[in-house]
Amino acid sequence: MKKTALLAAFTLLSTAIAGASEPAMRAALTRWEQQMTEYHAAQKVAKTEEQRAAVRVPDGKDIAAELWQSVCRKVGERQELVRPTAEERMHGATDEHKTVPVYEFDQPWAAPAVVWFLNHPQAFAEIFKNKQRRISYYANALLESVNRTHYSSPIIGNACAKLSESQSVRVYELLQKIYTRNNDLTSRANAAMAMCIMLSNPAIQGAEGSAGMARSKQLYFLKQAVSASPENAMFGNRSLSETALEMAYILRNLSVGSIPPQLHVTGTDAKPATFPVPGKPNLLFFWSPAEQVGLNIVSRQHQLAEQFPGLIFCPITVHNPNHKEWLAELNRLNIVANCYMDTPENSNGRAYRVAQLPTAVLVGPDSRILFIGYPGLPLQTALNTLFAEQKSQTPKVIIRSEAPNIQPGSQPTDSTSGSNEAPALRDMPDEF
Secondary structure, eight states, rough: OOOHHHHHHHHHHHHHHHHHHHHHHHHHHHHHHHHHHHHHHHHHHHOOOHHHSSSSOOOOOOHHHHHHHHOEEEEEEEEEOOOOOHHHHTTTTEEEEEEEEGGGGGSGGGHHHHHHHHHHHHHHHHHHHTOOHHHHHHHHHHHEEEHHHHHHHHHHHHGGHTTTTOOHHHHHHHHHHHHHHOOOOHHHHHHHHHHHHHTTTTHHGGGSHHHHHHHHHHHHHHHHHHHOTTTEEEEEEEEEEHHHHHHHHHHHHSSTTTTTEEEEEEETTTTTEEESSSTEEEEEEOOOSSSSSHHHHHHHHHHHHHHHOOOOOEEEEOOOSSHHHHHHHHHHOOOOTTTTOTTTOOOHHHHHHOSSSSSEEHHHHSSOOEEEEESHHHHHHHHHHHHHHHHHHHOOOTTSSSOOOOOOTTOOTTTOSSTOOEEEEEEEEOOO
């Protein structure tokens, strides 16, 4: 009798707490909206760049803690099927069911809080500062709540832009679920746009079987994002239509197999130069003496020449208004030879959509991109493959008058003029 009474009292208490959770969540989100409204108002009234810079963007740390308290309570348990990895199966592991907790953020009403946490991962991580295992546990739990419940929410599309920054196949598959099973047009369009962006990543391309299949899927999802999106739909902080135009530019000019824009740069000898050089392998390298990785590579460009004979190396720095200081720095580093500087408007960095330094672009003798991205092991592999193929082939005579065999999404470039130079569709940040 006592146990029954205690159980009933506990149930009533849990119901009361859960009933109060949704209003608490909405109160926290309202406070966040107020903070953002005040921030935008302060930005609007600021009259100078200094005043605008002094207006701090809300970091959301206080909101995160309050919001988490409103949705973090455990409300039950469920059975989950755990499938071991291939390596674990080799050691005898089999599928098994385990009991896992169910939290309030698994409930449909908690979708706004889940979307907020997905869009503010740093503020979420601050809740569990110096507790990495708890961060990983609850981050996985939030993603699983989307997989189980929130994939069909009409507001889950608001998190797709942030999810597109992931390199996880799991997230890509989650976006597929949103795209195929959500009835909201904006959420479907945002999921398609996010998958299109993620398919530029080689790790995600592997999930589709090959780079060629991934390219076809990118074009498909781009078309779906444009055709499915309502007017004025947003993808993160930008309109979905602007994002789609930008992605179309990247697929056409800055993806593997495409012919990239021409570079018009000025050398340390003050002479203008144009890259890529047709008929030769080119490594276009956007860098800055201020960052170590790019500095190390440019400092060893003679080793690149020895390892890859015939490679045209074009290191390009962001334009520096203080040209003499820039040259002095290169002289101090003893790498002044064979270096180039962008235009005063940094038009080359913008045309190549350089978002971080260093960025490498490997272009083959046929003027097509073989690699574009951060100069790590994949670039080394692409260089090794290119030069191994060149050694195994009989030298061919290149006939300049022949029309290039353009693949879908490519843009032919006349090497003798800049008339077909790819246009910049939007400004890139002035600082890299």
